[in-house]
Every structure is written in structure tokens, then in C-alpha cells.
Amino acid sequence: MGDISGLDNLAPATTAATPFSPTFGASAAGSFTTEPRTGDPYRYQTGFGNRFATEAVPGALPSGGQNVPQKCRYDLYSEQLNGTSFISSRQSLQHVWMYRVRPSVAHRPLERMALSPDLEACFAPQNPNVHYTPLTYTWGPLDIPEASQSINFYQGIKTMGGRGDPTIREGVAVHMYAANTSMGNEAFCNNDGDMLIIPQVGRLDVQTELGRVMVRPGEIFVMQAGIRFRVLLPDGAVHGYIQEIFGSHYELPEMGPVGTNGLAHPRDFEMPVASFDIDESKWTIVHKLTGELYCYDQAWTPFDVVAWHGNYVPYKYLLEKFVALSSSMKEQLDPTIYTVLMAKSKWDGVSLTEFAVFTPKWATATNTFRPPYYHRNMATEIGGLICGKYGGSAREQEAGGLTLEHSYMPHGESYEAWVKATTTPLEPMLVGVGSIGFMLHLSSHFSVTKFAMERHNTIKIQRPEFWDNMKGHFLENLAEVNKALAESGLPALGTRPA
Numbered sequence: 001m002g003d004i005s006g007l008d009n010l011a012p013a014t015t016a017a018t019p020f021s022p023t024f025g026a027s028a029a030g031s032f033t034t035e036p037r038t039g040d041p042y043r044y045q046t047g048f049g050n051r052f053a054t055e056a057v058p059g060a061l062p063s064g065g066q067n068v069p070q071k072c073r074y075d076l077y078s079e080q081l082n083g084t085s086f087i088s089s090r091q092s093l094q095h096v097w098m099y100r101v102r103p104s105v106a107h108r109p110l111e112r113m114a115l116s117p118d119l120e121a122c123f124a125p126q127n128p129n130v131h132y133t134p135l136t137y138t139w140g141p142l143d144i145p146e147a148s149q150s151i152n153f154y155q156g157i158k159t160m161g162g163r164g165d166p167t168i169r170e171g172v173a174v175h176m177y178a179a180n181t182s183m184g185n186e187a188f189c190n191n192d193g194d195m196l197i198i199p200q201v202g203r204l205d206v207q208t209e210l211g212r213v214m215v216r217p218g219e220i221f222v223m224q225a226g227i228r229f230r231v232l233l234p235d236g237a238v239h240g241y242i243q244e245i246f247g248s249h250y251e252l253p254e255m256g257p258v259g260t261n262g263l264a265h266p267r268d269f270e271m272p273v274a275s276f277d278i279d280e281s282k283w284t285i286v287h288k289l290t291g292e293l294y295c296y297d298q299a300w301t302p303f304d305v306v307a308w309h310g311n312y313v314p315y316k317y318l319l320e321k322f323v324a325l326s327s328s329m330k331e332q333l334d335p336t337i338y339t340v341l342m343a344k345s346k347w348d349g350v351s352l353t354e355f356a357v358f359t360p361k362w363a364t365a366t367n368t369f370r371p372p373y374y375h376r377n378m379a380t381e382i383g384g385l386i387c388g389k390y391g392g393s394a395r396e397q398e399a400g401g402l403t404l405e406h407s408y409m410p411h412g413e414s415y416e417a418w419v420k421a422t423t424t425p426l427e428p429m430l431v432g433v434g435s436i437g438f439m440l441h442l443s444s445h446f447s448v449t450k451f452a453m454e455r456h457n458t459i460k461i462q463r464p465e466f467w468d469n470m471k472g473h474f475l476e477n478l479a480e481v482n483k484a485l486a487e488s489g490l491p492a493l494g495t496r497p498a
């Protein structure tokens, strides 16, 4: 036997069958991108909050420390899009440099389009199209447009409610969408805010200035303000939800004592790679500003960005990747433990919104009331169901529907659910299999639009007698109560003090 401490002993044997040279290691040829997969033909860069660099033609990004060379390679135009103000903290700065065939400014004059009566962006109480009410509501899914009507993605957006106003850069809007037609030579750009798009039926094939993203039900997609995009419908009709935020961008929640891992992992967020078309046909660009639509034409595609670098970029996330931290020996945690994304409000330490997701999980806690406890919150709670069965008992929520609980209004499970939850032996249980639900927590009041109250096809009112059977079992325990009072030297219930 030879010297086993020598390098030669660690090297693989070189034989005719394994003709490797006795060297070790390998180097990556580039940073990571995902591979195309079933139902999604595109590649993605990964990592929430990263600064990316991507070029569809080698050498299209400038080198030499410059963003704006005197003349870009291939005669591309350089164009910067800022998603935050110039003087923002370095941590919050978001922008992207694009190198494109033509600059975005080159287009025909703007025109105002017809008002869309179901689209709202300003939720001041003075707006006659919105109403602040403490009433709870439940809606079913929107009707898919009739085949005789061609409704594309942006035409199919219906505002359910909101708070605030994009002109003061503070607030949120909640929409539902239903569409049956791909956008043609048309791009949409939301000047009001970032949109968190939650498909419920049908994939969205989204072409953005920064590349292509395929989003399916079970994934979410964030499309930032000011970036132009169009939506194709490879599966036909679609239905889903949108949460739009004004004056803020989505972030991952702080982890606190949770530590480094858990919830939504940054590496699971997927961003497009640069992709451009050569297309010199007529295109129309539609902008949304304070809920009103404006458009202009141009004689070439807006999707002509050959290369880009920066961190202001759309992304998607597959909700089933969420690492729920819900299993415990006793007690339950607040629903914010399910937060995927949040956005900050203008108040220090207060969120504008939290987007929480409910995926299958183990319920393990013993000697506890496992359903959500009876509660009243400062936050407004808006719930949606992407697929599966709703787990609560006090509402009839169906997949594609939406529920609304206003701030400070009480809610909780039915009497029957309370009986079951307080008497059933508590074994570890897998709950929510086949189901994905979500909740939007809004740290504010919330207005409901006229569309939601008067023109939505399914609005469900709770039966007036629903809570009538709620029993006060305390009254059946008066003997035990009076015994405890007496032992403490206190008068029995119903006894006047002497």
C-alpha cells in the first residue's frame, strides 16, 4: 500500500473508460438562469432585490463603467427608468438602464380614451363611485366575458375598492379581472402604481420591456409602475385578482427572530431575461393615470430592449414554494406569519399592505382552539381563493371569489365550527390540501366601489339569522362560577351587595 496522504491517491484513476485528467473542480460559465419547463417556455434570473444584467445580443450592455456612452454599441439608444426618486436611500433605490432600438419618447401625440366606469384609483370619500361602509361582503368570481365580446387584460380590470390616491402616492386598490382575448399590437403601462397580479384561471403570457414571463394560477406576478407590458392568453379566458399599491414597492417582510430561512425565499423569485422583437408595424400604448386611460400610437414595437441592467424589474413567485412556519406545540401565530410580500406605508413601522398566502400545512397544536380566534383588527382583511375549498365556516367563499372584513369589525367561526373545534380530539392534521388561499391585510379603512356593490355579477349577503344560534354556555356554569366567587369572598351572581 502506498502513501495515502499523497494527492495521487485522491485523483480518480485514469482508464480508457474514464478518460479524465487528474484535475479537480469546475467553473460556471455564467450566473444562474432557470431552464424552460412544461407550460413555461422562458428562462429567468433569480433572486429578490438583486441587481441584474442581461443582454439578448452579446456586447449590447456598455462596458467601461458607463451607462451612457457617447454612442452605444450597435447604435442602440440608452434609456433609464427610475422607480424611486433620485434621492432615495441606497437600500430603496430602484431603477433600470435599457438599451433599445428606439427610445420610448418617439411616438405620436397622446389622446384621452373613453372613461372606464369600472376602473377607480382615487378613493377619497368625496368620490361618488366609492363608499366607506363597515358592512362585510362576499363576492363570487367575475363572469368571463361572452364570446361575442373581446375583452383583453386591461379592459377586463374591475375595481372592487381601495383607499388613498395615486396623486398623493399613498394607498391601495383591489381589482378583479376577467378577459377572453390576448392584447394585439398594444401595450399597457400603469402610471398609478405597482400591480401584484394573482391569476386564478388561465395562464398569462406577459411580454414586458424587460423580457417575457409566463404566469400560471398558483404563481403571483409583480408588474411595477411605468413598465410597459402586454398580456397574451395561451389558455383562452382568464380570471384573477390584482392588488395595486400607490407610492410604494413590494418588499419581502423582515425576518426578525425567524432568522435567515423560511417564508418566501429570495432565490425563488424569478425575473425575465432580456428579449426583444424587430417589429415595425403600428403599436398602441395605453397608460393608466388616476384610473383614466390615455393612449398613443407608434410605428414600431415597444418591446425592443436588447439589453438591460438594474433592479426595477417585474418578477414572479410560485406560491407552493412558500415555507409556512405554522406548526407549533400549542397556540397559534398571527396570520402575518404567512406574509409573502408587503409594502410600507408612509407611517414608520406600519405596512400599507401585507400579502399572505395559505397553502397546505400541518396543524399540530394541542389543547388550543385551532381555527382563527374570534377577533377584531385595525386592519382590513380581504380574502381570495385561488383553488380548492375555503376552510372557514362563517362565509360561503368559492374559488375565484373575494371576501371583505372592514377594520375593527368582529369576525370568527360559526357556532357549529366552535362546537367542533372545542370538542374534537386534536391530532396532527394536514389541512388545506389542494387549496391555495390568500389574504390582503390593509392597515386602513377600505372603500367599496359602486361596481362591487351594484354591478358585480355575484354579491353574497350573509343570512340575517346566521349568528342567532350562538349560545352563551357560560350561563350553564353558574353553580361553578358562584362557588368560585364564594371561595374568593365575593357575592354570588345576582346578589345585591349588602
Ligand SMILES: [Fe+2]
Pocket: 375, 377, 381, 405, 411
Ligand atoms: Fe380576520
